[in-house]
Amino acid sequence: MSDLIKKTEAFVTDLLSNELNPDYLYHNLRHTQRVVKSTKELFENYRLDDSEKQALTLAAWLHDTGYTQGHENHEAASCEIAEIFLKKENCDGRTIKKVQELIMATQRHTEPKNLSAKIIRDADSSHFGSDSYVETSELLREELSKLGVAEYTQEEWRDMNIEMFQTEHRFYTQYAKDNWQETKDENLQSLIKNKQKIEKRAKREDMKARLKNKYKDKSPERAIQTMYRVSMRNHLKLSDIADTKANILLSVNAIIISLVLSNLLPKLDNPSNDYLIYPAAIFVLFSVVSMIMSVAATRPNVTTGEFTKDDVKDQKVNLLFFGNFHKMDLKDYEWAIQELLKDQAYVYNTMTKDLYFLGVVLNRKYALLRWTYTIFMIGMVLSVIAFFVALKFYGPDRIIELPT
Structure with missing residues (x-):
């Protein structure tokens, strides 16, 4: 590990531990560490030069530092924080620009343009293909509630996740498709089964109520x-x-x-x-x-x-x-x-x-x-x-x- 990456890790750890609002239950140091780990897992399976690997690692550490300034436009804020820090560490302009491009690639509704962008994008959403997806997703729902961004019931949140799994999210790298897609599909099936179970229960209760009203006069009072x-x-x-x-x-x-x-x-x-x-x-x-x-x-x-x-x-x-x-x-x-x-x-x-x-x-x-x-x-x-x-x-x- 290069000295720059070590310094970046120490900087981000200190920043997110001391200056981040504790209401960020999902976008916190644990999430950043998970993204860094997933990024390294991904680029180790591709032929990338050391500069590409370093840029990916730096971007993974710095991509959510903008949350210390609020949730709106946090990618742009993260780019500014990254630029200030990296310049202070005498990092060359080309690397800084590359790190900023990778941070912006983590935006939800953008398409990654190259392999490095695909890696950072898949790493940022690696929890979709993990066994701890349900718990991690629940932390995000509670975070949005605590910050006053949005209020979702568990049923609404489940339906939003199902829609996102089916229509919005996909893995871009072949490694993620081969190793994480199966668990992602299992998580989707679990969400769908939970929804069907609740819907069946609601239908039974509704039918019971309708039959009760229908046969009210015929049943023993x-x-x-x-x-x-x-x-x-x-x-x-x-x-x-x-x-x-x-x-x-x-x-x-x-x-x-x-x-x-x-x-x-x-x-x-x-x-x-x-x-x-x-x-x-x-x-x-x-x-x-x-x-x-x-x-x-x-x-x-x-x-x-x-x-x-x-x-x-x-x-x-x-x-x-x-x-x-x-x-x-x-x-x-x-x-x-x-x-x-x-x-x-x-x-x-x-x-x-x-x-x-x-x-x-x-x-x-x-x-x-x-x-x-x-x-x-x-x-x-x-x-x-x-x-x-x-x-x-x-x-x-x-x-x-x-x-x-």
């Missing part, structure tokens, strides 16, 4: 769905409460009977405790009746678990209750469900039947529970009264003294 959902949940919750209450009564009476049989019953063998027979009998009788009614309240009903095709066609069977299909084959049940789903009225009718019969079961449970609690309460009161009367009037202290 939210209020109806909520009504069935809340009603079903409330009925199931009430059923759980009823079962819990019945289990409590069952447990309490079982404990009472166990205590009576283990503590009170052995004492009845003594003739002096005969007065406890009737109170104990009342106590046990009401407890047993309460247990029986608690079991009856939670005892499930056994159903046939079968239906016929005529039942389904006539809409006489509730396919949502397991007791109506648990003995049927899976194939027959699947057929019945398909028939159910074909008819919206049948769906509503089935849900209504399920809700109704669940209510009937709940009514039976709560009626039995009400009687059970009433009997338990009466039994407790009568048992206490009976024990009190027996103890008061027939207890061991009521001994009749015979006259002497």
Whole structure:
């Protein structure tokens, strides 16, 4: 590397590091270093003399220094900076003019006129054929936004890039075509696939919205769905409460009977405790009746678990209750469900039947529970009264003294 190139590298590195607006996320030192690297990769594959290689390297380092003075006409500003610097380094006028021509060749809408111009042009756009294209391109979009140059959504930016790939940009050197074009094509395909994916998603959402509006009157309304959902949940919750209450009564009476049989019953063998027979009998009788009614309240009903095709066609069977299909084959049940789903009225009718019969079961449970609690309460009161009367009037202290 010549001393002039080393000095140019140091000059540009210092200039872009200290004087460039930090909002330049793309046109910064990293971009310049990438262009220099790509330039060297390109001219190493062509027979160029040392002066041409030096001019290309100098142009690659200096081509974006004009951004330190703003983004407008940055190529011309870069040429001025290059001229001042190179003259200061005692560079000959021919080399300075060549470097300036190469810097101007990086303009977007100009056609390169010679091999060196093609090399610098391809090097400046080498990121199109790199694996990091998406990330690099996003930095340019953010740079334009931060500088207030233009605002693009990701979709707009993607479409602009696709158009540029297809109609504007092309590689000029054969080396770039052979080594970078394939990756560029892959980047283009990735952009197109992303666009198609988003468009398909948008079409699905649009179709869903149109179908929703079209069949709005035919589809179940939210209020109806909520009504069935809340009603079903409330009925199931009430059923759980009823079962819990019945289990409590069952447990309490079982404990009472166990205590009576283990503590009170052995004492009845003594003739002096005969007065406890009737109170104990009342106590046990009401407890047993309460247990029986608690079991009856939670005892499930056994159903046939079968239906016929005529039942389904006539809409006489509730396919949502397991007791109506648990003995049927899976194939027959699947057929019945398909028939159910074909008819919206049948769906509503089935849900209504399920809700109704669940209510009937709940009514039976709560009626039995009400009687059970009433009997338990009466039994407790009568048992206490009976024990009190027996103890008061027939207890061991009521001994009749015979006259002497």
